[in-house]
Amino acid sequence: MIETKRPKLELxxxxxxxxxxxxxxxxLETRGVMVENADALRLLGDAGAVVDLASQRARLGRRxxxxxxxxxxxxxxxxxxxxEKAFAVGGDxxxxxxxxxxxxxxxxxxxxxxxxxTADLVDFYKLVETLEHIHFQSTGLISSDVPAAVxxxxxxxxxxxxxxxxxxxxxxxxxxxxxxxxxxVAVRGGERELRLKPLAIFDACPSPPLKWSxxxxxxxxxxxxxxxxxELISMGLTGATSPVTIAGTLVQHVAENLSGxxxxxxxxxxxxxxxxxxxxxxxxxxxxxPMGAIETMMIxxxxxxxxxxxxxxxxxxxxxxxxKINDPQAGFETALGAVLGALSxxxxxxxxxxxxxxxxxxxxxxxxxxGICAMVYRLLAGIAQRDDxxxxxxxxxxxxxxxxxxxxxxxxxxxxxHILAGLVDRDPYExxxxxxxxxxxxxxxADVQRRLGKYDAPPLSDPVRKEMDKIxxxxxxxxxVDRLPVWEL
Amino acid sequence: MNRDELxxxxxxxxxxxxxxxxxxxxxxxxxxGADLLEVIEKGYVPGLQRVGELWEQGEYFLPELxxxxxxxxxxxxxxxxxxxxxxxxxxxxxKVVIGTVxxxxxxxxxxxxxxMLQAGGFxxxxxxxxxxxxxxxxxxxxxxxxxxxxxxxxTTTMTNQKRLIxxxxxxxxxxxxxxxxxxxxxxxxxxxxxxxxxxxxNAVAAVKLVRAMSGVD
Numbered sequence: 218m219i220e221t222k223r224p225k226l227e228l229x230x231x232x233x234x235x236x237x238x239x240x241x242x243x244x245l246e247t248r249g250v251m252v253e254n255a256d257a258l259r260l261l262g263d264a265g266a267v268v269d270l271a272s273q274r275a276r277l278g279r280r281x282x283x284x285x286x287x288x289x290x291x292x293x294x295x296x297x298x299x300x301e302k303a304f305a306v307g308g309d310x311x312x313x314x315x316x317x318x319x320x321x322x323x324x325x326x327x328x329x330x331x332x333x334x335t336a337d338l339v340d341f342y343k344l345v346e347t348l349e350h351i352h353f354q355s356t357g358l359i360s361s362d363v364p365a366a367v368x369x370x371x372x373x374x375x376x377x378x379x380x381x382x383x384x385x386x387x388x389x390x391x392x393x394x395x396x397x398x399x400x401x402v403a404v405r406g407g408e409r410e411l412r413l414k415p416l417a418i419f420d421a422c423p424s425p426p427l428k429w430s431x432x433x434x435x436x437x438x439x440x441x442x443x444x445x446x447x448e449l450i451s452m453g454l455t456g457a458t459s460p461v462t463i464a465g466t467l468v469q470h471v472a473e474n475l476s477g478x479x480x481x482x483x484x485x486x487x488x489x490x491x492x493x494x495x496x497x498x499x500x501x502x503x504x505x506x507p508m509g510a511i512e513t514m515m516i517x518x519x520x521x522x523x524x525x526x527x528x529x530x531x532x533x534x535x536x537x538x539x540x541k542i543n544d545p546q547a548g549f550e551t552a553l554g555a556v557l558g559a560l561s562x563x564x565x566x567x568x569x570x571x572x573x574x575x576x577x578x579x580x581x582x583x584x585x586x587x588g589i590c591a592m593v594y595r596l597l598a599g600i601a602q603r604d605d606x607x608x609x610x611x612x613x614x615x616x617x618x619x620x621x622x623x624x625x626x627x628x629x630x631x632x633x634x635h636i637l638a639g640l641v642d643r644d645p646y647e648x649x650x651x652x653x654x655x656x657x658x659x660x661x662x663a664d665v666q667r668r669l670g671k672y673d674a675p676p677l678s679d680p681v682r683k684e685m686d687k688i689x690x691x692x693x694x695x696x697x698v699d700r701l702p703v704w705e706l
Numbered sequence: 707m708n709r710d711e712l713x714x715x716x717x718x719x720x721x722x723x724x725x726x727x728x729x730x731x732x733x734x735x736x737x738x739g740a741d742l743l744e745v746i747e748k749g750y751v752p753g754l755q756r757v758g759e760l761w762e763q764g765e766y767f768l769p770e771l772x773x774x775x776x777x778x779x780x781x782x783x784x785x786x787x788x789x790x791x792x793x794x795x796x797x798x799x800x801k802v803v804i805g806t807v808x809x810x811x812x813x814x815x816x817x818x819x820x821x822m823l824q825a826g827g828f829x830x831x832x833x834x835x836x837x838x839x840x841x842x843x844x845x846x847x848x849x850x851x852x853x854x855x856x857x858x859x860x861t862t863t864m865t866n867q868k869r870l871i872x873x874x875x876x877x878x879x880x881x882x883x884x885x886x887x888x889x890x891x892x893x894x895x896x897x898x899x900x901x902x903x904x905x906x907x908n909a910v911a912a913v914k915l916v917r918a919m920s921g922v923d
Binding site: 424461 | 767768818890
């Protein structure tokens with residue numbers, strides 16, 4: 218039997234990849250990177266970087282960066298809340314998570330973006346928990362009914378109470394790390410246990426070009442020391458905050474991500490790091506950051522190829538759209554990105570549910586996108602040889618009236634060869650008319666309600682839940698917040 | 707180069723966004739003793755107006771816009787000392803204080819507006835990004851500006867545009883300034899809601915708005 222080929226997309230030649238990495242390393246060595254964090258600068262200096270404390274600039278020599286690359290794991294295994302289900306983040310494994318940290322929710326009834334409240338976050342986490350093809354949760358919305366200061370920790374607290382899936386998250390303030398780590402430790406039952414079975418990835422975004430703010434550098438240090446994977450989200454905007462050429466932006470991307478990786482490794486050798494990003498093809502008319510642009514996807518696919526060359530786990534913001542509602546643009550941009558990202562073998566793809574330049578989430582879109590992800594996984598599974606000979610046996614007794622519907626072979630294989638796509642319309646025209654000409658968005662809305670209705674809270678032990686509540690209350694109190702919204706499982 | 711050639715070349719240098727040529731032509735005008743006000747009004751300014759038209763027609767994009775503004779600034783940098791020396795007042799648009807409000811580090815759009823305003827003859831005080839609200843008022847008071855432009859790129863920081871207006875009211879200074887807002891989450895509706903004097907959706911529109919507000923047009 219022939220081995221099934223995994224379909225794969227590579228936009229760059231091997232020589233080009235090497236040139237891009239080489240220029241990225243040269244950039245770090247000659248121009249360096251700004252690091253607005255004294256602890257990180259000190260560690261970099263101790264490790265051999267040329268550090269100028271006054272200007273907060275660190276020049277990272279090739280040997281330092283290459284040494285740090287060598288000590289970074291090529292694969293990470295995340296575990297769900299129960300600690301039983303494992304997800305490999307490496308190789309060509311693909312996991313989708315909802316595009317994270319949206320500031321608004323697209324309200325289905327009004328078709329307007331509005332601020333999300335705790336009740337919306339609860340629905341969001343519950344819904345994602347039911348979506349089979351979205352493997353990870355993300356802290357995808359921000360509660361507007363809690364003070365901004367506690368919102369980073371609060372969204373992770375809620376999520377961990379409601380969902381068993383691994384999380385993609387991040388800090389908004391330096392002080393936010395401690396309680397967020399404490400939640401994860403509480404779930405695992407210890408710091409060592411969390412290190413052995415990571416439950417969450419922390420995103421950290423450098424400011425283009427070539428700068429790590431105090432907050433993001435501190436997040437890298439804190440996560441590295443706790444054994445929590447850091448996802449490096451370099452996000453150059455072509456022609457605005459990075460070179461206008463795609464290849465030029467890739468050089469900056471390499472330099473920014475490798476500087477982040479170096480900060481992680483000097484803080485804790487062997488710390489897990491994901492080569493990720495959220496760059497965009499800057500719109501020269503509107504000044505916006507289109508995630509659905511084909512050039513954005515080309516940058517993503519290409520840096521992921523570079524990440525793989527460097528033997529690192531990879532991430533990208535793909536499978537999302539800049540449309541404001543669930544219209545045709547929302548569908549095609551999302552599908553295009555999800556397919557290209559998966560074919561590029563990107564390990565963590567953040568995008569489903571997301572609209573409007575990463576600023577809005579839609580529950581209906583999450584359901585539609587889960588269907589896109591299902592198709593993507595089918596694509597990745599490739600075309601297999603099921604029989605030997607492949608089909609000749611089926612044609613024994615060939616006759617003009619022959620059909621295949623009744624063959625045991627058909628019944629044996631149809632579910633493995635063909636997925637039964639959820640919400641897409643495959644009705645004949647008359648049936649579609651009779652059924653009320655329902656759009657996929659209306660079907661999705663009904664499906665959201667159905668799924669929320671059947672949500673079954675994954676078991677979380679009482680002591681763990683109590684500990685989480687205690688940490689959340691203490692964090693809120695430390696910021697002068699005495700009351701948090703009431704919510705239900 | 708005769709007068710008409712000089713004016714045409716200036717126009718072309720701005721439209722092409724050619725900083726070196728714009729500055730060199732300015733130097734040529736100074737050297738040959740040309741009428742500098744005429745050079746500005748009939749040479750460079752029509753070029754800038756043409757750039758605005760090309761933007762509105764969808765021919766020009768941000769890179770053209772910014773390089774033309776830079777070319778205009780380069781020309782003015784050459785002409786200004788000479789105008790000052792001869793005590794000639796170029797037709798100015800007034801003083802504008804601009805910045806991105808506190809909590810917000812986005813400054814691409816704000817920089818573009820500042821550049822275009824400067825190119826359009828305004829005296830621009832750019833306070834940068836993440837600017838404390840009090841500083842806008844302090845600066846405007848100190849330099850005698852008539853207009854305050856506030857940029858915000860985040861829905862979480864746009865509320866600071868509203869706060870500034872409140873702050874002006876508290877200090878009894880609201881009527882002294884025109885407050886204009888811009889940035890991705892802002893809109894005409896938002897400007898009305900918070901009692902701002904205007905909103906512009908892009909840099910070209912911002913210059914038009916500021917010109918209208920300051921009575922240049």
